[in-house]
Amino acid sequence: MSSGFEPRDPDYQQRVRESFARQGLLATFAAQLETIEPGVVEIHVPFSTGLTQQDNFFHAGVGIAALDSACGYAALSLMAPATRVLTVELKVNLLSPAVGDFLIARGEVVRPGRNLTVCRGDAYAASDDGSKHVATMLATMTGVAERNA
Amino acid sequence: MSSGFEPRDPDYQQRVRESFARQGLLATFAAQLETIEPGVVEIHVPFSTGLTQQDNFFHAGVGIAALDSACGYAALSLMAPATRVLTVELKVNLLSPAVGDFLIARGEVVRPGRNLTVCRGDAYAASDDGSKHVATMLATMTGVAERNA
């Protein structure tokens, strides 16, 4: 596979989809899961006025939440069955105003680990005439056993 | 004043309120400005199912967006008139699940600067039986001249 990672759970895509579907905030954002590969997840968020900052662009918080989720699910895609993912910490640099019809948030695993997984994320604001790199993230994720497992 | 900072714009509170009111995302969150002092801003966000993660707690993205705004407005409160604030970058550690009736996001200026202002933020999940420290942030803000100024 392109990412070079082997999933430990053959149902990793289903696991990511189920967790995604339970997130109220991502529904509020009308966010869509566009890519789920081992160690790589991409989430798209269409523009709407309920997601703006004071200049009517995407609020940085939307991009950060989408990147956090994309990184978290990229990490989860490599975790053992019956594990859920938590964000330990994240750091993000905002590179440009997020002006566009939709946001693309792509998370990738840099280093999977037994306890901790390091991910990077990049967000792009896209419209018909191209896309622009608007944010870059470095994040630490951890896996914990499912409560009902 | 308690924070020890002197605002350069006597209308700093009005400036923060006007910018806050233009943010679609904060309206989506039903966020409230609770405190505006020189170098200190506090924002409250009531719980709702549209703001949750997969376990029905506050999504980390809500706390991060609220902390980003609280830190940004804390920085703006010390900036010259006709300036607006942009987030350069932020880093946040998530300390506990954000379970509660509302989130309190408090931003404080650590070091104001001509070009860059360093802030820290702390978020608490609160309910009738107390509050819990759920996140801590370190962020860099910058001021740019208002477009129409």
Next chain:
Amino acid sequence: MSSGFEPRDPDYQQRVRESFARQGLLATFAAQLETIEPGVVEIHVPFSTGLTQQDNFFHAGVGIAALDSACGYAALSLMAPATRVLTVELKVNLLSPAVGDFLIARGEVVRPGRNLTVCRGDAYAASDDGSKHVATMLATMTGVAERNA
């Protein structure tokens, strides 16, 4: 105790001193352990020309390494016996040039945890006529069992 934390290992000071004494880089810096309390460690580094950046101030790397060690040992002071500490990640904002006769790096535990401990650190450049806040850090530490334990 002032920090409000209870050490789990009564010999925490000895454990910190022994680990500190094994660090070649801290000897190169002529760094001194000045404070070891539960959850708080302070390290001092005297100025020397071997520790400078291009303007003959303390190199940021010296302050960052000292803060990393102060935060790591603050975390270690609260860990169980026969544990050693590793830095997961850190983020630091440099606030001012570090001009002075010595550097003070103070690390404090924000949130101790079973697997992960979150710390903050602050560095000051000090001389006879006072001290200046030159850096602030937010870091994540983890404990692992001693190899020979």
Next chain:
Amino acid sequence: MSSGFEPRDPDYQQRVRESFARQGLLATFAAQLETIEPGVVEIHVPFSTGLTQQDNFFHAGVGIAALDSACGYAALSLMAPATRVLTVELKVNLLSPAVGDFLIARGEVVRPGRNLTVCRGDAYAASDDGSKHVATMLATMTGVAERNA
């Protein structure tokens, strides 16, 4: 050029070399400038017992200082003449113990800007039998006019 960036100062390599040569800490580390391209700088640090942590590996502070310098000089390579570079902030994840004969710290510009330049850095511990990715950094740099310019 491979990095895709155009330097604004034709003497950018000379400028980087001169600044590097004035850094006492990098001399203490016996660090070498190995690559200076537009937007990309690589620094190597040979192992010595004066650069170790408690397990006799490279101290994280060595890798962080080398990455900070590599990122700073990558940023400086794209800045206007008579500018010097300062680190605003950096965040680093430590991925593996830095065991090896030398450290390779590579800094690359992600986004050059008029006031702020965002860089990423990656460090590898290398020996005869290969190299290992030991740290990844995201950093913000700024340029200021030379004092004597």
